[in-house]
Amino acid sequence: MSEIKTALVTGASRGIGKAIAVKLKAxxxxxxxxxxxxxxxxxxxxxxxxxxxxxxxxxxxxDSFWSQLESDNKIISVLVNxxxxxxxxxxxxxxxxxILFDWFTKFLKVLLEKSIFISLNTPFL
Numbered sequence: 001m002s003e004i005k006t007a008l009v010t011g012a013s014r015g016i017g018k019a020i021a022v023k024l025k026a027x028x029x030x031x032x033x034x035x036x037x038x039x040x041x042x043x044x045x046x047x048x049x050x051x052x053x054x055x056x057x058x059x060x061x062x063d064s065f066w067s068q069l070e071s072d073n074k075i076i077s078v079l080v081n082x083x084x085x086x087x088x089x090x091x092x093x094x095x096x097x098x099i100l101f102d103w104f105t106k107f108l109k110v111l112l113e114k115s116i117f118i119s120l121n122t123p124f125l
Contacts, residue, residue, distance in 0.1 A: 006030045008076045010056075011083035012049060013040030020080050021049050032074060034065070034083065056083050057106075 007024045011017035012033025025031045025048060033044040034054035044051030052068060055061040069076075 004028060004030050005077035006032060006075060007078035007080065008032045008034075008074075009049075009080040009082055010034045010054060013037075013043050013051075017080070017082040018047075020082060022047065024078070024080075025049060029078065032069075032076070054083070 007021075007029040009017055009021040009024065009031060010033075012021040012031075013035035017033070021031050021033045021044070031049045032052060033049040034052050035041045035044060036053070036055045038053065041051035041053055052065055053061065054065045
């Protein structure tokens with residue numbers, strides 16, 4: 001009998017992340033998913049995916065997430081680093097260059113600092 005593997009999908013409450021999480025669940029993985037809001041966590045839980053709150057823009061949120069994984073004794077076999085970022089502001093008030101610069105700066109910060117941190121610190125089996 002094979003052991004059920006655990007997959008962690010960041011950004012799993014909607015879009016591509018949700019589709020990946022649902023597919024992994026259908027393929028008999030135990031799936032942990034992250035969302036940036038309580039509503040997103042509730043949505044994950046209602047779909048049979050164990051939801052966790054995680055905002056990659058917040059060190060406190062990342063620390064809390066890891067503490068919760070450790071206290072729940074979760075060991076990850078598969079990591080899908082899918083979490084994205086949004087940059088909300090009234091677009092009509094922003095120049096195109098400001099939008100691009102802000103987005104690209106934030107994208108690099110999340111990609112280089114947070115996503116790589118998640119990859120390097122996930123307790124894999």
